[in-house]
Amino acid sequence: MRLRSSRRLVVGTLAGLALLAAGCGSNGSDPAPAAPAATQPPAAAAGMDFGPACSAVPANGAGSFMGMAQDPVATAASNNPVLSSLVGAVKEAGLVDTLNSADGITVFAPTNDAFSALPRSTLDAAMADPKGLLTTVLTYHVVEGKLSPEMLAGTHKTLQGGTLKVTGSGEDFKVNGQSSVVCGNVQTANATVYIVDNVLVPKS
Amino acid sequence: MVAGTSGRVLARRSDVTASRAAVDIPAPASAARPPAEGAVLDLPGLSSFYTPNRDFYRVDTALVVPRVAAETWRLRVHGRVRRELELDFGQLLARPLVERDITLSCVSNEVGGRYVGTARWVGAPLAELLREAGVEPGADQLVSRSADGFTVGTPTAVVLDGRDAMLAVAMNGEPLPLTHGFPVRMLVPGLYGYVSATKWLDDLELTSFGDFDPYWVRRGWARQAPVKTMSRIDTPRPLARRPAGRVAVAGVAWAQHRGIRRVEVRADGGPWRPARLAAEHSPDTWRQWVWPWEATPGRHTLEVRATDGTGATQPEDRAPPFPDGATGWHSVVVSVT
Numbered sequence: 005m006r007l008r009s010s011r012r013l014v015v016g017t018l019a020g021l022a023l024l025a026a027g028c029g030s031n032g033s034d035p036a037p038a039a040p041a042a043t044q045p046p047a048a049a050a051g052m053d054f055g056p057a058c059s060a061v062p063a064n065g066a067g068s069f070m071g072m073a074q075d076p077v078a079t080a081a082s083n084n085p086v087l088s089s090l091v092g093a094v095k096e097a098g099l100v101d102t103l104n105s106a107d108g109i110t111v112f113a114p115t116n117d118a119f120s121a122l123p124r125s126t127l128d129a130a131m132a133d134p135k136g137l138l139t140t141v142l143t144y145h146v147v148e149g150k151l152s153p154e155m156l157a158g159t160h161k162t163l164q165g166g167t168l169k170v171t172g173s174g175e176d177f178k179v180n181g182q183s184s185v186v187c188g189n190v191q192t193a194n195a196t197v198y199i200v201d202n203v204l205v206p207k208s
Numbered sequence: 209m210v211a212g213t214s215g216r217v218l219a220r221r222s223d224v225t226a227s228r229a230a231v232d233i234p235a236p237a238s239a240a241r242p243p244a245e246g247a248v249l250d251l252p253g254l255s256s257f258y259t260p261n262r263d264f265y266r267v268d269t270a271l272v273v274p275r276v277a278a279e280t281w282r283l284r285v286h287g288r289v290r291r292e293l294e295l296d297f298g299q300l301l302a303r304p305l306v307e308r309d310i311t312l313s314c315v316s317n318e319v320g321g322r323y324v325g326t327a328r329w330v331g332a333p334l335a336e337l338l339r340e341a342g343v344e345p346g347a348d349q350l351v352s353r354s355a356d357g358f359t360v361g362t363p364t365a366v367v368l369d370g371r372d373a374m375l376a377v378a379m380n381g382e383p384l385p386l387t388h389g390f391p392v393r394m395l396v397p398g399l400y401g402y403v404s405a406t407k408w409l410d411d412l413e414l415t416s417f418g419d420f421d422p423y424w425v426r427r428g429w430a431r432q433a434p435v436k437t438m439s440r441i442d443t444p445r446p447l448a449r450r451p452a453g454r455v456a457v458a459g460v461a462w463a464q465h466r467g468i469r470r471v472e473v474r475a476d477g478g479p480w481r482p483a484r485l486a487a488e489h490s491p492d493t494w495r496q497w498v499w500p501w502e503a504t505p506g507r508h509t510l511e512v513r514a515t516d517g518t519g520a521t522q523p524e525d526r527a528p529p530f531p532d533g534a535t536g537w538h539s540v541v542v543s544v545t
Contacts, residue, residue: 098541105441
């Protein structure tokens with residue numbers, strides 16, 4: 005995905021979603037020699053995140069456990085200013101724990117600009133119905149299983165029940181023909197995240 | 209302050225694997241009771257009472273797992289003690305060992321997180337060892353060190369208050385796995401791991417809180433960190449789809465060393481309903497619970513909260529893991545068709 009200069013995301017604000025390829029927070033007695041990534045860029049353990057909007061800036065913050073415990077997806081997103089609208093919506097819908105506790109999911113995460121681009125009336129209607137419409141829209145962005153970039157293209161069933169379709173390859177992907185992946189294959193403890201530039205809307 | 213490494217040699221991986229294979233843990237002088245019938249629930253999707261070693265969480269700062277052979281392991285007990293002690297692995301195993309079931313949890317565990325587990329541990333009681341050394345007045349912090357230099361600070365008074373603090377050598381029937389601290393780790397029921405559960409234990413120093421800040425305390429985490437009461441829904445999973453009718457909502461609750469008195473569950477912010485708890489096995493372990501929910505079609509939010517043995521109920525307010533442990537009622541959204 006080549007970042008168009010007219011929609012430049014603030015580079016370096018994707019802190020918190022840096023790959024934490026830690027030997028920490030993993031299971032078992034088999035010594036996987038991965039490093040706690042407190043001060044390291046994303047490792048190649050599960051493939052690099054792609055897209056010029058991605059940055060290898062690790063999460064900061066006094067006393068963070070970054071590099072020891074990998075953050076689950078809602079927490080990781082809350083460290084990222086580019087996703088603050090999404091995080092607000094997730095909190096409003098009461099989905100923080102649900103997303104954090106889910107085992108192995110893929111999340112298409114709309115940027116703040118994506119939320120700003122929604123018609124005001126749509127956004128207001130969703131926020132006024134957090135357990136209904138808002139939850140429906142948000143869970144439409146979640147697919148079971150952690151999709152690698154190689155697995156991304158195709159039709160996927162979302163946890164909302166409807167399907168979405170990803171087209172493209174390499175580092176260029178579009179969801180439902182209208183939302184581009186601007187930073188992909190970002191690893192969090194329980195989710196692979198693809199940041200997208202438009203909110204996905206389920207049919208009906 | 210002189211680094212406390214006790215002169216042991218870091219071995220090659222094959223040496224340590226062989227060393228571990230050769231370890232023979234003696235039968236404990238004080239064995240653990242098997243859980244009573246009714247203290248263990250076995251339901252699909254519910255965490256098993258004992259967490260197998262291969263599934264047990266691992267959180268540490270070890271870039272490479274320290275490789276310490278049992279044959280060359282030494283532990284020095286020094287600092288503000290009347291008498292310095294040094295023991296090797298054979299001497300440690302020759303002490304009267306205890307076997308106890310203990311739930312261990314990480315301060316970095318988020319609400320609903322997986323950084324908690326229960327195992328059967330065998331080890332030498334730590335309080336007895338400290339009493340042999342003779343702790344001097346004012347030595348209120350026990351600083352323990354790992355072979356890789358990691359440091360942990362534990363209140364001396366907590367170690368000496370009668371709970372089953374131990375230097376553990378076995379986990380779920382086998383010598384400690386390498387990633388879980390072989391050959392020796394510390395355990396103190398009721399405290400988060402970062403202030404109690406030193407792996408690859410290398411050194412014990414009696415000092416004071418005023419005189420030394422351990423690794424995570426230097427990074428802003430709390431000096432004192434008793435575990436906060438917590439509960440978790442294991443099943444149904446987040447965003448699961450279930451048919452309408454009876455759904456077994458089940459999970460675990462823990463407040464180590466205080467015990468769990470009650471667990472309650474509610475759907476969609478409705479009235480709290482008491483869950484059925486497995487019989488208490490020990491105040492130092494978690495308790496499994498189950499709530500039979502009559503689920504009607506639609507999307508629902510399930511929440512759980514626990515009350516500990518002192519009668520204190522988990523607060524609703526969310527606190528993040530930093531600096532002394534997360535709080536909040538775990539919630540899971542599910543769809544019923």
